[in-house]
Amino acid sequence: MKLYSLSDNPNKPCYLLKHKNSMIMLDCALDLSSIMSFLPLTMVTSPRLSQLSTWTARDGAMEDSVDFRENNGRAFINAEPEFLLPELGMINVGDIDVILISNYTNMLALPFITEDSNFRGEVYMTEPTALIGRLYMEELIEYIDRCPKPKVAQKIYKEIEFFGQLGPFHTDGSKVSLWQEIYTLKNVANCLTKVKTVGFNQKLSIFGNLQVSCASAGYCVGSCNWMIQSDMEKIGYMASSSTFTTHPKPIEHQFLRGVDVLLIASLNQTPLANPNTLLGELCQAVENTLKSGGNVLIPCSSAGVVYDLFECLSGHLESKGILNTMYFVSPVAHKSLAYSGILAEWLTAAKQQKVYIPEEPFPHSHLMKCGRLKVYESIADEAFMNEFHVPSVVFAGHPSLRFGDSVHLMELWQNDPSNAVIFTEPDFNYVDAVAPFQPISIKVLYYPIDTLLTFSQANKLLREMRPNVLVTHNVYNEAPANCTNRSEVALEPEFRFLTVKRPEVVQIPIKRRIQKVEMDPKLADDVVPVETEFKKGVAVSSLTASLTVKNNQCTLGKPTNTTKISHPYGELSVKQFTAKLAKQGFVDIKTETIGNATTIHLPREGVLIRLEDHSTHICDSVDTTVRSRIQKIVLESLGKF
Amino acid sequence: MSEITITPLGAGQDVGRSCILISMGGKNIMLDCGMHMGYQDERRFPDFSYINNGGPLDDFLDCVIISHFHLDHCGALPFMSEMIGYTGPIYMTHPTKAICPILLEDFRKICVDKKGEQNFFSQGMIRDCMKKVIPCNLHETIKVDSELEIKAYYAGHVLGAAMFHIKVGHISIVYTGDYNMTPDRHLGAAWIDRCRPDLLITESTYATTIRDSKRCRERDFLNKVHDCIERGGKVLIPAFALGRAQELCILLETYWERMNLKCPIYFAAGLTEKATNYYKMFITWTNQKIRNTFVDHNMFDFKHIKPFDRAYIDNPGPMVVFATPGMLHAGLSLQIFKKWAPFEENMVIMPGYCVSGTVGAKILNGARRVEIEKGNFIDVKLSVEYLSFSAHADAKGIMQLIRQCEPKNVLLVHGEGDKMKFLKGKIEEEFKIPCYMPANGETTLISVPEHIVLDVDLPLLKRALPQAEIVSEKKSKQIHAAILMYDNVMKLVEPEDALNELGVREHQIRFTTTISIPETFQGSTAKLAELVQDLVKDKLPSDDQETMQMLQDGSLSLGSAIVRVNGFEDDMKSVCVSWANEDEDLGTQLVSLVQEAVCIV
């Protein structure tokens, strides 16, 4: 079994598992870190951003073809943003049989794969993953389409070993050549027609001999862990799991217990922070900002933690008597909230109970009805302009501050120190996020709400699961040199531990010991169980059968030739044996013992029987009848099956 | 042979009171726990005393599965769990769990508050009963215990209706509950994969009907309603508050919109908004079209349909009223019927099946004078229309489902005996599989072939089948091995490994036979050996020949057997054949071949 690592970001997993002649892709996340090298996109020309000075490379190589801008000591590309794809050069897309997706945050690169004309495979994910994943893709496209920018026509900057030496871009130059512009809405629609939705604990059969199933991972609505299973081995894939209680259905602990191989990805990015404490601090910060007349901008994704933020923040503010409206701005905000109301089966028991009343599982619709939460596609909506009142709390995408309404709000509020921008998404470095806007007076706050498994939670889970082999990204094995508590900052290597990083392949050793074989009931009559005094609780029988293989399944049937073979064991007692011979009518039996060996002579039949340490040798009887008589007596005198 | 036993306590050659007991692989399962609308006495509920000979249900039943929220499938549940006593698991889908307590409470109110029945389950009992319910998702494999697994499939009959695949070890059955194979205005069509159950228990409400096209039936319905209100009449549509009613509402709503009609449409009971909320929340259980558009336009927000008030019954002028219950056996629909029945300009449209004994069934049978309550007869002058709108599979649909899941046996329930007989004949003829139709209380026994699975040591398999053959298609090979039997695992191993596992040493038995050569023999040793070799090639099975080797001293080796010609060129005396016990057949054959060779020479 081989595992290809196609992504270098352990939190944006994309793996390919080659197992038993099948290729299974595990997740297909899109690494968004590249967009931090681009200048933010604005719908209307931003006087400040458009007047940033041109950045000039020291050797002056590129300014003619690419528009580079400089701000506060950092360089940015002034063009349509591009994205780092998984390492597709290592594989042939046409060989992929199945893609398994863990959750909606791990599938944004999917159209790049499925819309490759060679792709023939199937994609499996849960229904919420498909619904919200589509929203994430459409939102990304809308943000970019909204603000047309020159595409970097010749992409000259990719051909030159450029970024590698240039600090100001804060990016890994070696992968720039793999950057690509985003897919189209048509790609997304086509891609999603290849998706088959599955339920938790639904057993899917692929290629006849592999069974695939998923169970709740507890991270977001519909998030799951996968199990790939054959008769012999179980391979678990645990990405983006959480034991922290928010809105999704809790993680199913038992699901991956006792797997042979466990691949683990997407662990907590702020493992030493407590999300509950941070959430409390966030509410407090919002309260303080509003009280002092400032506005709060929370750049965020359009589903997931934001549902919990609405619930917590509205509760906190209400308890403090602050009834300012919260605004939620995203081209998919409305749909995201609508979906959250219909996916009760995928939520915690408490939220599930609500629909039996029937009440909506989240308080959003109540908040919307009483005007505490207002939802808009864009701040350019006429309705938004008419209904917007300050001071306010605005949740807006994109959390990177490179596109979406958060860019405009940032420009609007960045110079007032009573305002605050609060980052909650651990995927983006907030210092990088605000870099193009510098210098700024707005308060920049960072309360990362990361509910993913921390290292200590993962280590604890692993001790319960006891995988034979653990496979993970290199970085999860690397604890800082002088750390005192490894279990909180890295995975503990008490298991058989293999690490892999992009672009690498690891061979995963698995010991196949047994295979299941089906037995024809007719053959069962041939089975005569014998219990021995030597070992209790085990019975044994000899079996002659015909073995057939079809579709990787083995069956045992009735053999054509039905001679039964028995397997004798133990020592033959000379005394008992000769007594039996005599009883069966043999006469003149002569016995001679020398050392361990005994020779029995049957002169009338001309037969010599030589008994020695666990063996009997019957010599010289051309007479088949005599031979079988003796054979029968020997076998009767021995234990056998 | 294992077996499955099936005993319907209800729905055996009958519609109503669905309750079927199954025993398979040592597990006992109850499928549905319904009530019969046609009876007011103890026949209303299944005869639970039949189970476990009246002993505690908990000792006998492993689980109860409810297919959907209709009372003829779940109406006896609180009675069974709270009044007879059952604390085990009850499975149903999320929407069924949400809606079924509402219908139970509705039913309870009619029986206790209106009719003053004693000894009936209480509101608290419904609540306690629902606490025992474990909700299931579509296609999720739920392990009831280590051996019993259930899985729900979409049935398309009402919101949340499911078919269940039930599996114990290698034995499996599918129970359809009520299902519909054609998508309607708010639900999708039933679907199941090719799961090849040993038994399919299917409803057969419309066993003999092949319904005309959906569109025609819809047009028919709309024309009838339109004609009636044109002539100033009132239209009563008795229907369940949830389910069929929503489809008819969607239909009327769009028709009213298109035709610009002003005549009021009412939906009785405060259930409208609640029902609509359920549909909104469980939108993932509706059909694709509604699911795709729900964000922008919710199909269940009706503009033309208003809540009904009892005072409207006597209002003059035309109106259309939806009222529960659907079979005119009690409650508001019966009350309205009583008032409107004596006027011939009015109309009642029965959009679903009515169980015998109900007022609905009586008027559908053409009764013009019916007893509404004891001794209270009314004349039925209004026109009575029947629309087979009820979302059941018709004969074609039932056959289609059988084709989809490929069962080995079929058992019909939830239908009328005569019609079942017809369908049974059709199924047996077309699919060549046995079909059963037990009456209530009658037990059917179905044999299921054993299915034995062994663990095989992989080295053994590899030795038996060289790598290339493991993937190649259908090739059989004879193997000799041993089976080790532990408590619940059987393992196929090499005989040597079995001996090791038992901690004993093999006892080798060997035979050596010397065949003397006549003095007259003239040939050479080599020639004799050659002859034996030729005979072996000629007469022995090819499997045995594969191992044949000529040893350096001129002996022939085959498996454990050795044929040795003793003596030198001119001093030949005998041929020795020696073999181990397990090659008994080979040894005997070799002896006779050598004898043959000696004679030839």
Ligand SMILES: [Zn+2]
């Ligand atoms: Zn029904």
